[in-house]
Amino acid sequence: MFELHQHSIRRQGVTILHEIELRIEQGEKVALLGPSGAGKSTLLEALRQQQPLRSAWCPQQGALVPMLSVFHNIYMGALDRHSALYNLANLIRPMATQWQQVEQLAAELAIAEKLRTSVDRLSGGQAQRTALGRALFSQRDVLLADEPVSSLDESQGEALLRFALSRHHTAVSALHDRELALHCCDRIIGLRDGRIVIDAASQNLRIQDLNELYRRR
Amino acid sequence: MNTTASRLRHTTLILAVLGLLALLLADISITTRDPGIELAHIGNGFLTPDFFSTEKLWQALGYTLAFALQGVAVGSAGGFLLALLWRWRAVRAASAIVRAIHELFWGLLFLQVFGLSTLTGLLAIAVPYCGIFAKVFGEFLEESDRAPARALPTGSDAFSSFWFARLPLVWQHMKTYGAYRVECAVRSSAILGFIGLPTIGFHLETAFRQGEYSTGAALLYIFLVVILSLRLWLRPVLLPLWLFATLLWAPPQASVTSGRLIRFLSEDIVPAPLRQSQWQWSELADWLLKLLQEQILPGVGQTLVLGMAALLATGILALMLFPLISSQFGHRLSRGAGHSLLVLLRTLPEFLLAFVFVLVLGPSMLPGILALALHTGAIVAHLCGRFTDTLNLRVDAANGLNRYAFEVLPRIYPNFLAFLLYRWEIIMRETAILGVLGITTLGFYIDSAFSELRTDRALVLIGAGVMLNIAVDAISRGLRQRLRLRHGLTDQN
Numbered sequence: 001m002f003e004l005h006q007h008s009i010r011r012q013g014v015t016i017l018h019e020i021e022l023r024i025e026q027g028e029k030v031a032l033l034g035p036s037g038a039g040k041s042t043l044l045e046a047l048r049q050q051q052p053l054r055s056a057w058c059p060q061q062g063a064l065v066p067m068l069s070v071f072h073n074i075y076m077g078a079l080d081r082h083s084a085l086y087n088l089a090n091l092i093r094p095m096a097t098q099w100q101q102v103e104q105l106a107a108e109l110a111i112a113e114k115l116r117t118s119v120d121r122l123s124g125g126q127a128q129r130t131a132l133g134r135a136l137f138s139q140r141d142v143l144l145a146d147e148p149v150s151s152l153d154e155s156q157g158e159a160l161l162r163f164a165l166s167r168h169h170t171a172v173s174a175l176h177d178r179e180l181a182l183h184c185c186d187r188i189i190g191l192r193d194g195r196i197v198i199d200a201a202s203q204n205l206r207i208q209d210l211n212e213l214y215r216r217r
Numbered sequence: 218m219n220t221t222a223s224r225l226r227h228t229t230l231i232l233a234v235l236g237l238l239a240l241l242l243a244d245i246s247i248t249t250r251d252p253g254i255e256l257a258h259i260g261n262g263f264l265t266p267d268f269f270s271t272e273k274l275w276q277a278l279g280y281t282l283a284f285a286l287q288g289v290a291v292g293s294a295g296g297f298l299l300a301l302l303w304r305w306r307a308v309r310a311a312s313a314i315v316r317a318i319h320e321l322f323w324g325l326l327f328l329q330v331f332g333l334s335t336l337t338g339l340l341a342i343a344v345p346y347c348g349i350f351a352k353v354f355g356e357f358l359e360e361s362d363r364a365p366a367r368a369l370p371t372g373s374d375a376f377s378s379f380w381f382a383r384l385p386l387v388w389q390h391m392k393t394y395g396a397y398r399v400e401c402a403v404r405s406s407a408i409l410g411f412i413g414l415p416t417i418g419f420h421l422e423t424a425f426r427q428g429e430y431s432t433g434a435a436l437l438y439i440f441l442v443v444i445l446s447l448r449l450w451l452r453p454v455l456l457p458l459w460l461f462a463t464l465l466w467a468p469p470q471a472s473v474t475s476g477r478l479i480r481f482l483s484e485d486i487v488p489a490p491l492r493q494s495q496w497q498w499s500e501l502a503d504w505l506l507k508l509l510q511e512q513i514l515p516g517v518g519q520t521l522v523l524g525m526a527a528l529l530a531t532g533i534l535a536l537m538l539f540p541l542i543s544s545q546f547g548h549r550l551s552r553g554a555g556h557s558l559l560v561l562l563r564t565l566p567e568f569l570l571a572f573v574f575v576l577v578l579g580p581s582m583l584p585g586i587l588a589l590a591l592h593t594g595a596i597v598a599h600l601c602g603r604f605t606d607t608l609n610l611r612v613d614a615a616n617g618l619n620r621y622a623f624e625v626l627p628r629i630y631p632n633f634l635a636f637l638l639y640r641w642e643i644i645m646r647e648t649a650i651l652g653v654l655g656i657t658t659l660g661f662y663i664d665s666a667f668s669e670l671r672t673d674r675a676l677v678l679i680g681a682g683v684m685l686n687i688a689v690d691a692i693s694r695g696l697r698q699r700l701r702l703r704h705g706l707t708d709q710n
Contacts (some may be wrong), residue, residue: 048612066221069219079615079623088622116218118223121221
């Protein structure tokens, strides 16, 4: 599915990823852990570039258009499935069939009653549910998500992440909650300073092993 | 829908309906017999410019720059002084009135007193610019941080604290704005040629009216080069030198006798019925009513119709043009071409564009709408395009029309509306002066009144124009506040 070999990325003289060796097989549910600045987002982007057409992409920044409704932001996941004119018509006035599909997904994400509200009027958690909704509505088989549930509390976050993972056969998500990662994913990749320092199945890891990643030097 | 977008959409819809209504009411007929042939002649002129046919060319260029530089110098100095008194309501009101009257109308007014003289050229620019500078400088000072001034030792005198803790905060903004205004002033100065002053506009009008399009094209090319190269040779350090040179070459003077001045103030501008020794209020009322019915109402009505139609056309054009220069669309080559097109349209004064279009299409509203929309549309498109460069879209954002409609347009729309509403007042101001070209806006009646030597009427008509402008400004400000729009760019006023 994904394969990186001796993969390095430098930006403005700073090494962000350092000779990464990585294989991810179909069916794996992977969590990316590591302190901020470790290169998680950059690694996700490198993976996306390998499978741009199969990836449901849920980034942190620029994910949503603030002044448009939740419906439109979720609908945008499907822009490539329709002609530009059909999309334009839906921008001006949502069609019943599209509304139904989006509403069904929004109900499962618990934001159905916000469908007509613009994203700039939502709470952080609701906005995150919308961003995940956009990724899910793209109906692709690989989920690449960057901190998709960071604004939700633990139990809600876990439920939402499990739901999102259940809709994709393969998934890589950057997370900061170590317990959540151990519960929901079957493989953990730990990054530090642009290098992979942990790569193991979750069942073989304990929370203490992961804490090592974040310890100050 | 309970969305920010739908609120913006609502306002847009109202403006668009008003614009369409105006287009229905507007006379947009083509009245020349063969617009195609005329256009071909003009196009031919632009392909074969003749740079050596007018020997007065350099002289005209000199006067154009002299009026512009002297006008900005006097206007900015006056505006600076007024800005210090900005908290006084009377100062704000006076500067609003002064800047609501276009340079061209000030020119016509000063012509009555000072004749065709260098002083008229200087004052026609200095007076309205004084009002503009007062507002902009006043707002700079108002919005600047007061903490440095408050932190001074108690007992510091107001004079020192102004120079040490207030002015330095806004000085850079004032310089940038001043440079932008010099460019505007060169355009205004050129336009003053259309009322007879010896600037480049005078020769342009003559050449085009006589069908000497090769000469006209050459003048236009030179004018473009001068404005586009302004920043290269008009360095801030050299400014005193240039100013001194223009003062030597075209010292502001006029041969005016005190008798003429007194006659202007005590007779010319006094409403005709009041000039008799025994007059009655009813006569004045009749005079005003007649003026209102025959000139003010039709003039204001036509100005509104043209202005609203032009606003709609401007908005549509800007939304079509901004992707040309946006880094979200196209490639380097297409953006380069887009920039060239927008620079060209921004640099040519709308009045000049309207003049050429009137020659081709005849004096209906069509040339006015076209000229205003092309010039203002290019400005708004430029501002919007520049704003899209700051957007950080997600890497998997759609392309083409989908990118435009879903990702970019909703994000820039609040700014687009703010730019457009800011420009509305300026569109109305320019609409009024298109009357000088024979389009029946308020300026048509003002120009006629001046040429019939009825200064009293002209003054009342100008007053009506001032009220129209101030009303439009108030509506635009109200709309922007209601929609909580702020464009955050002060360099375009």
